[in-house]
Amino acid sequence: MSASPTHRVSSGERINSAETTGHLQKTLREKGIRLTRQRRVILEVMDNAEQHLDVDQILERAQKMDPAVHLVTVYRTIDLLKREGLIDELDLLHLRGDRHYYETHGPRDHIHVACLRCGKVREFESRLYEQLKEQIARDFDMQVTVSRTEVGGICNDCLPHEKKSPRQ
Amino acid sequence: MSASPTHRVSSGERINSAETTGHLQKTLREKGIRLTRQRRVILEVMDNAEQHLDVDQILERAQKMDPAVHLVTVYRTIDLLKREGLIDELDLLHLRGDRHYYETHGPRDHIHVACLRCGKVREFESRLYEQLKEQIARDFDMQVTVSRTEVGGICNDCLPHEKKSPRQ
DNA sequence: ATAGATGCAAATATTTTGCCGCCAG
DNA sequence: CTGGCGGCAAAATATTTGCATCTAT
Numbered sequence: 001m002s003a004s005p006t007h008r009v010s011s012g013e014r015i016n017s018a019e020t021t022g023h024l025q026k027t028l029r030e031k032g033i034r035l036t037r038q039r040r041v042i043l044e045v046m047d048n049a050e051q052h053l054d055v056d057q058i059l060e061r062a063q064k065m066d067p068a069v070h071l072v073t074v075y076r077t078i079d080l081l082k083r084e085g086l087i088d089e090l091d092l093l094h095l096r097g098d099r100h101y102y103e104t105h106g107p108r109d110h111i112h113v114a115c116l117r118c119g120k121v122r123e124f125e126s127r128l129y130e131q132l133k134e135q136i137a138r139d140f141d142m143q144v145t146v147s148r149t150e151v152g153g154i155c156n157d158c159l160p161h162e163k164k165s166p167r168q
Numbered sequence: 169m170s171a172s173p174t175h176r177v178s179s180g181e182r183i184n185s186a187e188t189t190g191h192l193q194k195t196l197r198e199k200g201i202r203l204t205r206q207r208r209v210i211l212e213v214m215d216n217a218e219q220h221l222d223v224d225q226i227l228e229r230a231q232k233m234d235p236a237v238h239l240v241t242v243y244r245t246i247d248l249l250k251r252e253g254l255i256d257e258l259d260l261l262h263l264r265g266d267r268h269y270y271e272t273h274g275p276r277d278h279i280h281v282a283c284l285r286c287g288k289v290r291e292f293e294s295r296l297y298e299q300l301k302e303q304i305a306r307d308f309d310m311q312v313t314v315s316r317t318e319v320g321g322i323c324n325d326c327l328p329h330e331k332k333s334p335r336q
Numbered sequence: 337a338t339a340g341a342t343g344c345a346a347a348t349a350t351t352t353t354g355c356c357g358c359c360a361g
Numbered sequence: 362c363t364g365g366c367g368g369c370a371a372a373a374t375a376t377t378t379g380c381a382t383c384t385a386t
Contacts, residue, residue, distance in 0.1 A: 034339090034340065034341070034384090034385060034386075035385075036340095036341060036342075036384075036385070037384090037385095038341085038342070039341085055375085055376090068342095068343090069342095070342070070343055070344080071376095072342075072343070072344080072376090072377085072378095073341080073342060073343080075375095075376065075377075076341080076342085076377095079377095089261075089262065091259065093257075093314060093316065094257065097351090097374080097375095098266065098268075098350080098351075098374080098375075099374095099375085100266075100375090111300075111304065113304055113308055113310075115310070116313070116314065122308065124304055124307065124308070126300060126303060126304075128296060128299055128300045128303055129300055131296055132279075132294060132296045132297055132300060133319065135294060135296055136279065136281055136292055136294075136319055137321070139292065140281055140290065140292070140321075140323070140324075141324050142281075142283070142321040142322060142323050142324060143321045143322060144319050144320070144321045145284070145320060145321045145322070146261060146284065146319065146320035146321070147317070147318070147319040147320070148261065148316075148317070148318050148319070149315070149316070149317040149318075150315070150316050150317075151301060151304055151312050151314065151315040151316070152312070152313060152314035152315070153305070153308075153310040153311045153312045153313045153314070154310060154311060154313070155308070155310050156308075156309050156310060202359095202360060202361075202364095202365065202366070203360080203361095204359075204360070204365095204366060204367075205359090205360095205367095206366085206367065207366090223350085223351090236367090236368090237367095238367065238368055238369080239351095240351090240352085240353095240367075240368070240369080241366085241367055241368080243350095243351065243352075244352095244366080244367080247352095265349080265350095265376090266349080266350075266375080266376075267349095267350085268350090268351095
């Protein structure tokens with residue numbers, strides 16, 4: 001009963017400029033939310049991301065497709081997606097300052113497992129995690145709509161170094 | 169400005185001014201870390217806290233005992249405690265902006281369960297959670313030293329209101 | 337046409353840092 | 362005594378907001 005490391009395959013997008021493709025765009029349109037040029041670009045960045053991105057990474061990628069995207073718009077669009085429950089926000093245990101990371105809501109929640117020394121982050125999903133959330137829902141009689149789990153430790157590769165120079 | 173009630177019974181401290189009591193002080197002394205007047209006060213605040221506190225709350229409480237405690241010192245002491253692995257840091261799913269909350273490492277990890285509407289936070293512990301961490305440790309062959317789980321949803325009390333005015 | 341989005345700059349909020357005098361050990 | 366610590370102010374980060382303009386529907 002043990003899940004193994006996750007490879008998150010993005011749902012098979014091409015790199016079409018700014019069309020009406022992609023899961024996020026589709027969802028927003030269905031909700032009747034206005035799709036501007038900038039939003040399309042940002043949504044596409046999020047849809048195509050193979051892993052969590054921070055705001056600057058999102059901006060950078062968006063500007064490669066359309067230089068007219070402003071940082072403020074990235075913030076506002078992320079807010080929108082958070083409010084609509086379409087993306088998750090993480091901070092990876094503040095490994096790198098207080099930067100926040102964002103990723104599209106996968107079909108299934110996953111846990112972020114970070115090495116506190118080298119900062120490598122791996123993903124993990126498990127039936128146990130689903131059970132845990134069910135247990136919480138049952139015990140508190142509430143529907144769990146958001147969940148975030150981040151665990152840290154010293155990974156295999158770092159263990160030898162850690163022995164010598166304990167902490168960073 | 170502050171998240172609401174949790175019940176966490178602190179390990180039974182009295183309110184003695186700034187003596188050499190309390191778990192945190194004891195631990196730091198054993199580690200040979202210098203105990204200043206300000207540190208003692210902050211450590212005591214953390215030891216006596218019945219729930220997670222943000223930096224301003226820590227400052228406020230500390231200043232009640234000793235007005236000469238500066239915000240910067242709170243930050244530096246919290247950093248120290250984080251580095252020593254004596255406190256946990258949470259952000260409660262950013263319910264209230266990007267404020268961070270801190271609490272002493274209990275004997276056992278607990279999960280923070282927040283209502284996304286009223287902001288009430290409750291704590292939850294479960295054998296399943298321990299199993300989950302064991303599974304991660306096994307699968308990734310790493311020792312899990314830090315873990316944080318926060319889940320959100322709409323609590324029982326808020327459910328009726330939520331029906332009418334969906335989101336904020 | 338028009339509600340709502342964007343850009344820009346400026347305001348906030350939060351946390352970190354440099355420097356110097358001071359105190360715990 | 363002395364090296365680490367705390368205070369203060371200023372810097373660095375990160376995020377939000379006001380307002381005029383533009384645009385998707």
